[in-house]
Amino acid sequence: MKVVLAFSSGLDTSVAVRLLQENYKADVITVTVNVGQSPFKLKAAAKKAKLLGAVKHVHIDARKEFIQDYIFPSIKANGLYEGYPLSTALARYPIASKLVDVALREKADAVAHGCTGKGNDQFRFDTTISLKAPKLKIIAPIREFNLDRKQEIGYAKKKGIPVETESSYSIDENLWGRSIEGGVLEDPKKIPPEHIYTWTRPPEKTPQKPRIIEIEFKEGVPIALDGKRMGGVELITEMNRIAGDYGVGRIELIEDRIMGLKARENYEAPAATVLIQAHQTLEQLVLTKEELEFKRQADQKWADLVYRGLWFDPLKEDLDAFINSTQRRVTGKVKVKLDRGSCRAIGRSSPYSLYDEKLVSFEKPGFDQRDAVGIIKFHGIQGKILRKRRMTR
Numbered sequence: 001m002k003v004v005l006a007f008s009s010g011l012d013t014s015v016a017v018r019l020l021q022e023n024y025k026a027d028v029i030t031v032t033v034n035v036g037q038s039p040f041k042l043k044a045a046a047k048k049a050k051l052l053g054a055v056k057h058v059h060i061d062a063r064k065e066f067i068q069d070y071i072f073p074s075i076k077a078n079g080l081y082e083g084y085p086l087s088t089a090l091a092r093y094p095i096a097s098k099l100v101d102v103a104l105r106e107k108a109d110a111v112a113h114g115c116t117g118k119g120n121d122q123f124r125f126d127t128t129i130s131l132k133a134p135k136l137k138i139i140a141p142i143r144e145f146n147l148d149r150k151q152e153i154g155y156a157k158k159k160g161i162p163v164e165t166e167s168s169y170s171i172d173e174n175l176w177g178r179s180i181e182g183g184v185l186e187d188p189k190k191i192p193p194e195h196i197y198t199w200t201r202p203p204e205k206t207p208q209k210p211r212i213i214e215i216e217f218k219e220g221v222p223i224a225l226d227g228k229r230m231g232g233v234e235l236i237t238e239m240n241r242i243a244g245d246y247g248v249g250r251i252e253l254i255e256d257r258i259m260g261l262k263a264r265e266n267y268e269a270p271a272a273t274v275l276i277q278a279h280q281t282l283e284q285l286v287l288t289k290e291e292l293e294f295k296r297q298a299d300q301k302w303a304d305l306v307y308r309g310l311w312f313d314p315l316k317e318d319l320d321a322f323i324n325s326t327q328r329r330v331t332g333k334v335k336v337k338l339d340r341g342s343c344r345a346i347g348r349s350s351p352y353s354l355y356d357e358k359l360v361s362f363e364k365p366g367f368d369q370r371d372a373v374g375i376i377k378f379h380g381i382q383g384k385i386l387r388k389r390r391m392t393r
């Protein structure tokens with residue numbers, strides 16, 4: 001039996017290799033998809049795959065595609081679920097897609113992933129795989145053997161699988177963010193230890209002086225940083241570095257998982273935090289009140305579908321069409337101030353701006369103020385009528 005496994009070199013997927021070999025007598029092909037995790041982790045994956053006896057290790061650099069097809073749409077949709085800038089959620093789709101590609105190419109009997117039966121990632125993997133290749137068998141060994149993390153560590157030790165010191169945490173990272181779960185974090189009243197963070201400095205150790213950066217957007221997508229045009233990978237990597245330096249993007253939530261379980265989640269998402277905020281500010285300038293109101297609902301639904309594994313749902317495609325249409329005018333520049341863990345939009349401009357300085361200014365006449373009186377006469381008219389009726393009754 002030939003099985004293609006999505007492999008990160010972490011505890012779950014390492015244990016999965018062995019379980020597949022021993023219990024399914026499988027030849028395991030490991031696939032690591034580069035969605036911007038640290039290069040160190042990518043190298044470790046190739047080495048560990050070999051050590052665990054994978055018959056083949058495939059490495060796919062999907063960073064450009066991840067940005068173009070997943071991160072950019074998420075910026076356009078201000079992709080936040082309960083305040084979490086969708087990151088792990090987004091990356092699962094290209095990973096699952098690549099996994100299917102390799103499995104079909106290799107004529108594999110099954111694909112496998114390291115998800116447990118408790119989290120969200122199983123929904124994203126299984127749904128995408130079965131949609132792309134309905135006949136392909138899906139094996140999730142950790143879920144199937146009902147293993148908890150302690151049992152996994154025990155099994156790994158018994159089988160001579162190296163276990164990293166950070167293994168008490170379940171960590172996932174990609175260009176758009178880093179998520180840390182498990183270990184002491186499972187007690188929601190305990191304060192997260194500083195060592196869980198690797199992308200962001202604690203606010204007290206950030207530079208003394210605030211920094212102002214300028215981000216340029218074209219049709220809803222960031223294209224330049226401080227006047228310098230950059231490709232997506234470079235721009236997001238730079239933004240993560242700069243904003244992380246200022247301690248921006250630490251997010252802690254009690255999050256409602258797909259299955260209804262509440263989970264304590266910690267994230268580092270410096271670039272996502274800044275770029276989504278800058279994008280929202282620009283939308284406020286160029287979209288009408290009606291568009292903004294409606295889009296807020298569309299964005300929320302979009303994020304909800306993406307979080308719940310339904311990237312390929314027809315409604316998500318419909319929402320994309322609406323969102324893309326609004327983004328034709330989301331072009332312009334935004335200034336953002338980074339200061340001790342906070343990030344604030346402090347300036348914006350756009351050729352499509354709906355802001356009319358002459359009309360709104362206190363210093364310029366703009367229009368005849370007396371015209372306002374006529375409009376106000378009808379303002380709240382229904383309430384006035386009702387009140388009058390009650391008084392006369």
Ligand code: ARG
Nearest residue numbers: 088089120170171172179265
């Ligand atoms: N709660 C986040 C999500 O559902 C992060 C999940 C992290 N996954 C992991 N295997 N550590 O998208």
